[in-house]
Amino acid sequence: MSALRADLALALRLADEADLITTSRFRARDLVVERKPDRTPVTDADVAVEDAIRAVLAVEAPDDQVAGEERGGEVGAGRAWVVDPIDGTKNFLRGVPVWATLIALVEDGTPVVGVVSAPALGRRWWASTGGGAFSSDASGERRIAVSGVRDLSDAYLSTTHLGSWVEHHSREAYLALVDACWENRAFGDFWQHCLVAEGAIDVAAEAVVNPWDVAPFQVLVTEAGGRFSDLTGAGRYDGGSVLTSNGHLHEAALAVLAAGR
Template identity: 90%
Template sequence: MSDLRADLSLALRLADEADAITTARFRARDLVVERKPDRTPVTDADVAVEDAIRAVLAVDAPGDQVAGEERGGAVGAGRAWVVDPIDGTKNFLRGVPVWATLIALVVDGTPVVGVVSAPALGRRWWASTGSGAFTSDASGTRRIAVSGVSDLADAYLSTTHLGTWTQYHSREAYLALVDACWENRAFGDFWQHCLVAEGAIDVAAEPIVNPWDVAPFQVLVREAGGRFSDLTGAERFDGGNVLSTNGHLHRSALAILATRES
């Protein structure tokens, strides 16, 4: 536990470094935006954040692996830091304040520390294995927990972009889940999984993700009392898709997605 406390402290410091860069570049008139080979955007802030995090880790954790969205790297055995410098880059470059830096420490394939920092929202979420999940905002710091909703008919559901369900899974599958739930939104990206962890919504599903998009949420949602898996039910962050829930609704949500899969 003492080692994880030190690792969490380092992750929070990395988030501070990231926040200083992203807040300075958010809505900057000279923001540089380019398009990567997969047609997703990348800004000068994305690259600067990842480089700054890597520089700190090179000094404070020189033996650890680093895998980031912009500079690459793989997660193997042992310790690896997984970084998304700006999750929600499309929001960031359009001036929408819903974006965050995602930082996870993965040990032998399992995230054990996760930090999500969304400075434009004035929010941060973090967790480490065995120590619970927490958030901070203008009102202070508090421990968080998932909701107690036990019936999909009473559940609040979110995804990122409906179009990706057609491309990578089944739109009918997701719409069947929508019909089974009380309410649905597309909060998208990091925010929906944080909302699951703090009990504001009950289910978040994404048919296509990269490991750096979701690594912190495996430990955050779990420590908040929920469940986090890919769409087959395997508890992993690198399966290419993801479902996070309050735990009570996990099996029923998976069942609907599986039976309607194309």
């Protein structure tokens, strides 16, 4: 087994461990919810998942760095696992099944393995550099690819929270992109970028993100044939914002967002 295939296998094992915890705590009557300093919620499940992933990595990859939403950590040179134990915590704590564990392996600043596991949806997505992008559901596994839409007027667009555009970019700019597209929704968080990767929607944009929110999507979307960048067009997962697309629409979407500021 090649090194990258072994890394992907480990990431999938980590997702299995996470799923055992999250599914057991989802809609639990005794779920413990607290607020972090930035006022975002955190549940006992978030912390338990990250701790479980760190415990496995301490045995299986003791020399690798780990950076997670709940326990912190820095990503420097070399190998680092970037983890969001539950992306969509607000959905998780309200009983909405749209949430997922996000796991990425970053090598020298570039994600090379990405896994997104959404057990309440019965879905999982994964990719590795040069290995293609895949998804699984009740019907089995399949290779995925982005859409072939080439004009914004035919495009399906998504974001997370419209209010974030007011503080971090420009609501007018995003609304200009809405007006340029055929249809729009707010599928939000991880799901919209997975939908881009599998060709169900064409563009997803977020005005503000953390590295652990989007690291898996840099490899997932690009391996599916699309493009990943921040809102300046830089192909990096730690730029503080994100735009994913089928590639054909990327420059046009960036231009609309820039012109509307």
